[in-house]
Amino acid sequence: xxxxxxxxxxxxxxxxxxxxxxxxxxxxxxxxxxxxxxxxxxxxxxxxxxxxxxxxxxxxxxxxxxxxxxxxxxxxxxxxxxxxxxxxxxxxxxxxxxxxxxxxxxxxxxxxxxxxxxxxxxxxxxxxxxxxxxxxxxxxxxxxxxxxxxxxxxxxxxxxxxxxxxxxxxxxxxxxxxxxxxxxxxxxxxxxxxxxxxxxxxxxxxxxxxxxxxxxxxxxxxxxxxxxxxxxxxxxxxxxxxxxxxxxxxxxxxxxxxxxxxxxxxxxxxxxxxxxxxxxxxxxxxxxxxxxxxxxxxxxxxxxxxxxxxxxxxxxxxxxxxxxxxxxxxxxxxxxxxxxxxxxxxxxxxxxxxxxxxxxxxxxxxxxxxxx
Numbered sequence: 001x002x003x004x005x006x007x008x009x010x011x012x013x014x015x016x017x018x019x020x021x022x023x024x025x026x027x028x029x030x031x032x033x034x035x036x037x038x039x040x041x042x043x044x045x046x047x048x049x050x051x052x053x054x055x056x057x058x059x060x061x062x063x064x065x066x067x068x069x070x071x072x073x074x075x076x077x078x079x080x081x082x083x084x085x086x087x088x089x090x091x092x093x094x095x096x097x098x099x100x101x102x103x104x105x106x107x108x109x110x111x112x113x114x115x116x117x118x119x120x121x122x123x124x125x126x127x128x129x130x131x132x133x134x135x136x137x138x139x140x141x142x143x144x145x146x147x148x149x150x151x152x153x154x155x156x157x158x159x160x161x162x163x164x165x166x167x168x169x170x171x172x173x174x175x176x177x178x179x180x181x182x183x184x185x186x187x188x189x190x191x192x193x194x195x196x197x198x199x200x201x202x203x204x205x206x207x208x209x210x211x212x213x214x215x216x217x218x219x220x221x222x223x224x225x226x227x228x229x230x231x232x233x234x235x236x237x238x239x240x241x242x243x244x245x246x247x248x249x250x251x252x253x254x255x256x257x258x259x260x261x262x263x264x265x266x267x268x269x270x271x272x273x274x275x276x277x278x279x280x281x282x283x284x285x286x287x288x289x290x291x292x293x294x295x296x297x298x299x300x301x302x303x304x305x306x307x308x309x310x311x312x313x314x315x316x317x318x319x320x321x322x323x324x325x326x327x328x329x330x331x332x333x334x335x336x337x338x339x340x341x342x343x344x345x346x347x348x349x350x351x352x353x354x355x356x357x358x359x360x361x362x363x364x365x366x367x368x369x370x371x372x
Contacts, residue, residue: 006173006176007247022066022068022071022074022075022235023068024067024068024069024071024169024232024233024236025067025228025229025232025233025342026066026067026068027067027169027172029167029169030046030065030066030067030169033065033163033164033167034062034065035059035061035159035161036120037058037064037065037164038058038059038061038062039063040061040163041057041058041060041061041155041156041159042057042058042136043296044057044155044159045057045058045151045152045155046149046244054318056134056156057151057153057155057156057159057334058127058153058197059156060079060083060152060153060155060156060157061136061155061156061157061159061160061163062156062160063075063079063123063127063136063156063160064076064079064156064157064159064160064161064164065161065163065164065234066164067169067235067236068164068168068169068232068235068236068238068239068240069164069165069168069236069238069239069240070218070235070236070238070239070361071163071235072160072161072165072167072175073161073164073239075123075160076157078119078123078124078127079123079124079153079156079157080128080154080157081119081124082115082119082123082125082127082128082131083127083131083149083150083153084113084150084153085118085131085206086111086127086128086129086131086132086135087131087132087149087150089107089110089114089132089137090107090111090133090134090135090136091112091134091135093107093110093132093136095183099136099137104137105137107132107133107136107221108129108133108212110132110133111128111129111132111133112125112126112129115118115128115129115298131149133173134149135149164177167210168206168236168240168241168242168243169236169240170236170242170243170246171233171236171237171240171243171246171250172233172236173246173250173253174231175229176226176229176230176233176252177228179222179225179229180226180253180256180257180260180297181218182222183222183223183226183260183264184260184263184303184307185307186215186219186222187219187260187263187264187267187303188300188304188307189215189296189302190212190215190219190267191267191270191296191299192215192296192297192300193211193215193302194210194212194260194270194271194274194296195292195293195296196293197210197211197212198274198278198289198293198296199293201279201289202279203279203280203281204236204279204280209275210274210275210278210279212271213271213272213275216268216271216272217254218269219264219268220268222260223260223264225261226257227261230253230254230257233250233253234250236269237250239325247354259324259354259357262354263303263351263354263355265338265353266347266350266351266354269347270296270344270347270348270351273340273343273344274344275345277340277341277344278292279372282333285325285341285344286328286331286332286338286340286341286368287324287327287341287342287344287345289329291320291324291327292344294320295320295321295324296348298316298317298320299317299351299352299355300347302314302317302352302355302356303355305357306356314352314356314360314361317350318352318361321345321348321349321363322326322363323354324345325342325345325363328341328342328345332368349363
């Protein structure tokens with residue numbers, strides 16, 4: 001199945017926009033733009049006369065305006081859809097049943113039930129219910145407010161979208177790269193921490209963990225932060241004519257983030273495997289500590305050189321891995337007895353290949369192996 005590129009938005013279905021939750025975080029520019037949009041919507045609504053619509057036009061403008069043009073369009077459509085449905089429900093309910101405490105309770109319940117069935121974003125669900133409630137409560141004191149509700153939504157949405165389109169934000173690519181750099185340093189740090197802690201033998205109980213486990217778990221938080229940041233910077237580039245020249249940089253950032261995801265999965269798996277195998281009661285693993293420490297340090301150095309843009313090769317690392325496999329096989333002649341150590345070496349090699357990407361060579365040429 002063909003995948004849609006993030007910036008190919010001309011074919012974006014309305015349904016996707018109605019279900020979209022903006023991912024880009026607001027900057028100080030967004031704060032200023034939102035302030036301007038809310039004030040402008042209030043000023044425009046006041047030109048229509050002293051009506052309660054003035055109260056809600058700036059609210060809709062503030063809710064509509066997001067850090068990205070894409071997010072503003074998605075939010076604006078959701079607000080428009082929710083308010084149309086909610087206002088229609090409230091007008092119909094007022095005409096048929098009237099307003100009392102029990103009819104208000106039933107109307108709110110009905111609005112929540114309808115919102116639950118027809119939309120899956122919190123913004124649209126809440127706005128549909130709020131719109132229904134506002135029209136029901138204000139209808140007796142503000143004659144014709146049901147119709148005015150459409151006007152204040154239109155004013156707020158148009159103002160919010162106009163400000164978002166006319167003053168788009170620049171994708172903060174440099175900040176995302178700094179986040180990815182910190183993530184890579186964290187992964188390298190875990191490898192070095194494992195190697196350093198293995199210098200000294202100790203004995204852990206079943207519920208005790210090595211110090212590097214906390215560092216390994218912390219990678220998940222960094223990875224989540226980076227994923228959200230990358231998704232946000234991609235979103236800011238959508239519908240943003242001023243960000244077209246940055247799309248190549250954004251694509252490169254996305255590729256690096258996916259590379260770090262693969263690397264982090266292996267680093268975490270290695271940290272858990274080493275924690276389970278070493279410094280535990282029972283016979284030691286076939287893979288000796290000194291060899292493991294050397295391999296971990298070599299992997300950390302390889303990743304560091306790649307991240308720093310320095311020349312790198314893995315010839316010595318590949319030779320070390322091959323020698324370690326042969327040594328493990330010598331210590332325990334049967335594969336079953338050395339299974340844990342062989343599995344750990346396999347993860348180390350997979351990490352080596354993930355670090356190098358397409359440039360990686362397998363330890364063994366499978367085509368040259370004898371076949372029975």
